[in-house]
Amino acid sequence: MANHPIDENHLEKLLRNMPKITDSRNAENIYWSVQTKMNKKTKNKKLIFIPVLSVLAVVIAFILISPVFLQQDHQESKSMDVSSRKDAVVMSAAKQKAQPKKTEKASANINAVQSANDQISKTAIYKEDLGKNNVFTYGVFTKDAVVVPVSVLALKENTDWVTQYKKIAGSLAKKMPSLDNYLPLHGDMKYDAATKKMHIIIEKKDIPSITELFQLNLDSIIQYSFAYQDVKKVDFSDENGNPIEIGELGEVTSKDINKTPHTAFYLYTSGDGEDYLLPTDEKFSNLQAALEAMKTKPDDFHHPVIGQDLSIKVNEENADQATVQFTKNVQLENEKNPMDMIEAILLTAKNFGYSSIQFENIEPLQWNGFDFSKPVEVPLAPNRINIE
Template sequence: MRQSDREDEKVIRLFKQLPTIEDKRSMDEIYRNIKHGMYKKQKKPIFVPALTGIAGLLLFLLVFPLIFQQSPVDYFSSHSEVKESADSGGMMENSSAKMERGMNEADAEITMYKEDAIDNDTSLKTAVYEENTLENEVYTFGVVVSKDAIAIPVALMEHKSSDDDWLAQFQEVAKSFNVSEYGFSDFAPLLDAMELNEERNEAKVTISPENRLFFETNERQLTYIVQYLLQTQNINVVKFVNENEEPVELPHLGVVQDVEVKESLRKAYFLYPISKDSEYLVPADANPDSLADALTYMKTKPNDNYQSVIPDELTPEIVKEDTSDVTIKFNKQVELDQGDQLKNMQLIEGILLTAKEFGKAEVQFENIEPSQWESFQFDQPVKVPVAPNLIKR
């Protein structure tokens, strides 16, 4: 005999030992007594039947947990109502499990989204790269840092527009850019004063009494502002005139000469810290004769505002150079995942931007680890940036 059968018989015997309670009165008599009791308060309530019922209930409660623990399946199989309750409970458990799995999957998706967003938002890269231009339009500007009167190149990105008038797009983006938030002077007057002659690949800037203050304030930086603005456009020269289409003069420059827009300025890049939380990679004024000379120059301190991005103990050397690509080897092993990660990024991007200024499209780095870092693949040539100093808004 199974253990569960023996336990069932034991329970039956225990139930049979309980005192028997019988009531031989007719239903009419019981009804009369109940009705009579509603109007007449009992002086001596009878406790015996109630106590007997309570004793039986207590005994059942004492025995029931033992049966439930030892053989729940056999016991409940003989009680249809309890089984239905168990089935219902099982359905609730299944539903709860499905709901929990769904919530876990949703949490996983949210977590992945957050991680992707964090990756995009916390990337150490400061420049614009080719992959950034697939769905976005890049707008390059020359801005002047108010406190130092230094012109630096910056870039903004917007979703691509169907408007072919790029100057109108530049003007619109410039007006939406809160330059004072970044410590820059307003450069919108230059764009408003500019007209294009696309057939001749020329731009004309009209200096009038209304905008003259802007040009007098920024005349020493005017050439750089124009270069950084038009370097990525198909414009070869910029002419400056007054409202009568005549040559125009400024206090320090005298007659403003035409500016030849160059695709490459052949300059070395340095770090320009404006504040503790605001740093930019900028080209210095000097014009090295070659990329090799520029790399050597990058280890110096050209002025009080600029800092080298190359550590003192490190020296980059050119081991192979072609027209459009170059191989640069460091004299010591560079561990990019060690130390200040932002400084490491400034080292790489400073060299890439300098190589771009000398007409290079790709740079192969040697003696550098790890082979993959911050989406760079150093086991293959690295493409130079499209533009420096992306303003992330």
């Protein structure tokens, strides 16, 4: 378009020449149409604006409220976790609490089985064991160089008991090498039944082979070997009938066998794990004092066989039979080594010259071959072993 200056007359002329525009609608219709369009625009703007505000409000609310919910959720989760852990601990504790009972019960059952299997056998030899057998007892060394009495039950043979005694000593030496130095094996033995004297003959050539250990324990060996035999005295000579001299001991004199030494028996366990009932050398004035002493350990080798909590009263009015009364009822199954206790008491009573013991306040009355409802005879000899 050319850039001409505006002429009002010319402009007016142009406007007049333009086509005329007419509207057949009346004024009211035109107003309603305009108003409707305006309302529609306003409504659309509100519909668009309100969702935006709603979303914004939700976002703000979420930002403000979510920490609270998160914290509560964390606390609840933590609480549930702690609660779960507490429940787990309680359940675990309950299981653990129940488990020892089961274990203790199993242990008790095992102990009962061990008690029934390991502690029911008598270790001594009794009169009822004899039948067609003879009893032979020997004082021998253990691996700890401790002298213990051991006894063998063997069928009677068509020979005198001294011959069989030596024969068994030879068999026993194969099982217990300490018997290699046993005096009768190096010489001869002669027994006088009338005087009950055992005469041991040691040849001169064998005397130097007698060890110092044997010399120092000669008295114990002789006492243990013949106290349970029908022997009252033991003497020694060489093959010519002359007294013998052994090392530092000098001349070996005759020895009386003490059947009632007033000593107490204890439990001794050798270095190879073998258990023996063994007396000490300590002498006691009466059986009551001896049994009281058997509650404590006198040295490194002898162990107590009567519990410290057991109170015992002994009635020794009868010269042949003593009464051992427990002041409180004793259940043998509850004692640590009941067989050792009973047999040690019986062997100790034998050392005081008693032939039987009446036990009181002890249960059960029938127990592993013992009948405590009546007097119990003391053993013939301690520490039975088998040589087969």
